[in-house]
Amino acid sequence: MTTKDYYEVLGVARDASGDEIKRAYRGLAREHHPDVAHDKSKAEHRFKEINEAYEVLSDPRKRAQYDRFGAVGNGAPGPGDFGFGAGSFGDIFDMFFGNVRGAAQARRAGPERGSDLRYDVEIALEEAFNGTTKEIAFDRLAHCDGCKGSGAKPGTMIVSCDRCGGSGTMRSARHTPLGQIVTQMPCTRCGGQGHVIPQPCEHCGGRGRRETETRLTVTVPPGVDDGSRIRIAGNGEGGTHGGPPGDLYVYLTIAQHPLFKRNGRETFVDVPISFTQAALGAMIEVPSLSGSVEMTLPQGTQTGTTLRLRGYGMPSLRGAQRGDHHVTVYVVVPTKLNKRQRDLLEEYAHAGGDTIEERTFFDRVKDAFRPE
């Protein structure tokens, strides 16, 4: 019998959930385990308290009794009952970790969602621009058609496990110097599922899932970018024990384009122009993802100038405005001239056409230091 407040010992609220109590206990048990603590005798005392509190608060029946009467009369060992021989800590941790393991396996045996799958698809920039559809085929562990995922041969039943009575767990009680320790383990007959399949499905061997080739048509909307992913619900692996299937994620990569570069909604292209087009101005044809576009080149356009074609870039997935198409022009100097071209250009040079108008950086520097 003890007067300690178990809730205080574990540092939890009076209305703490079972999980909160377990978490608090795990943390404290690790911290105050006499094997790791500095002050062994103090740790031992604290460790006893923690275990005593946990033993009561983790058991709903004992906890209810404790809440009503402030004490638990049956079987909860008082501080004096604890002996800490070398073996007893092992028992405590068996109980502790055994429970955790058992609980995890019991959970695993319940309905579980199937895994998500990933499928990679490379598309062309034009396809990202216009949107496209892609046929894909892949193998996955899908629900077995034969048994509808149950694992039982059609017409036969899944029956409750007789070893564990359908609970999926087996409890064993042991008497130790610490008092009675109850270990909960997954049932060895049904593996923690609580049921057995006397006649397994012939197609899947009772697993409820089997390798299935899946063919799908994936719709790629206009405006997708490199790394975009498309979720196709329910086309991942089948769930187990009646759980829902996972999803398929189609990851898109966009192949490099021979002409265009792309950054988000903006697209870029380099276009060669002639010296006369640059000097006199012209209407030129510019390639874009929407086809060729007429663009006005102003008179006196310098090489390397970037002009913008508004709304000729990529569409947006979210329906926002299209991006712009950025056209960088490069003046190409002719390497071969016929006689007439040469004569005209020489005449042009004599007329003063070979003077460079733009003042150089050095001219500007000279101006800046010229005395008044």
Ligand SMILES: [Zn+2]
């Ligand atoms: Zn089957």
Ligand SMILES: [Zn+2]
């Ligand atoms: Zn069982």
